[in-house]
Amino acid sequence: MMKKCLYLFVAAALCACHKPQENTPAFEPPTAEKSSTVTEQDVQDRLELLSKQDYAFAQTPIGRQNLLQTIVREKLILADAQANGLDKTPDYQTFSTQKRQQLAEIYQAYLQRLLEDLWYQHQRDSGALQVSEEEIADYYKKYPYEMTVKQIIIDNAETAEQVLRTLKGSPRRWAEMERQYSIAPEAIRAKNFTFMPGEFLPEIEVIAANSSSGSVQGFIKTALGFHIIMKTGEKRLSKQEAAARIRTVLENKKLDEILESLQTKYEVTVYDKNE
DSSP states (O other), rough: HHHHHHHHHHHHHHHOOOOEEEEEEEOOOOOOOSOOOOOOHHHHHHHSOHHHHHHHHHHHHHHOOOOOOHHHHHHHHHHHHHHHHHGSSSHHHHHHHHHHHHHHHHHHHHHHHHHHHHEEEEEEEHHHTTTOOHHHHHHHHHHOOEEEEEEESSSHHHHHHHHHHHHHGGGGGGHHHHHHHHOOOTTTOOEEEEETSSSOOHHHHHHTSOTTTTOOEEEEEEEEEEEEEEEEEEEOOOOHHHHHHHHHHHHHHHHHHHHHHHHSOOOOOOTTTTO
């Protein structure tokens, strides 16, 4: 039992990720002296890395003893490894350099994500994304419904035209045509998409809004390929059902407007390897 729990503590220590320190981007290698002390801070630092179950066990006398044994073992191993020069070997230098680079990239990604989150929060706090009840009511008057479609995505216009003609004449062959020609990822193949206006691809929303249920339409070109659409249903929503979704749609529209305005202020170039 004690040995098993000791292994749990070791595994938790090896697998846990340390919290990024905003003012400490450097990653220093571990050091050990011939004589060292296990401090209460060492114990607290280790407790923060444990799962809830292991943390609870570590509060018991046996659990705390196992945790202390784990920390002592690590200090012993670290001291002897450095005393034998293992931190000077080519393997150590290679792997530590690779990990330092990896951690630096993770740290930079964390900082970028942090700034993005703060930017979004600033937009909300400033009221730039605020949506009024009147705006929701006006949108609901225009679009009080949701639509459901399914689609086949094809990689070239010639094949898309051929498949469209086939399905116009025989919609029942939809599944056959999809199996044979669709290039859509497996996760969205044969899937129905239900959306209110503003929640899906605009090109597809327009065609769906102007089509009757069961009709095949297309093809529409997007960055994904050539889409053939079948509208499979339409449903009127109550305002209560639609309100939260409309709020999100309108918030996203306001966000798009902000981002469009930023394009005139800052220059971002998309690299094209074909240029």
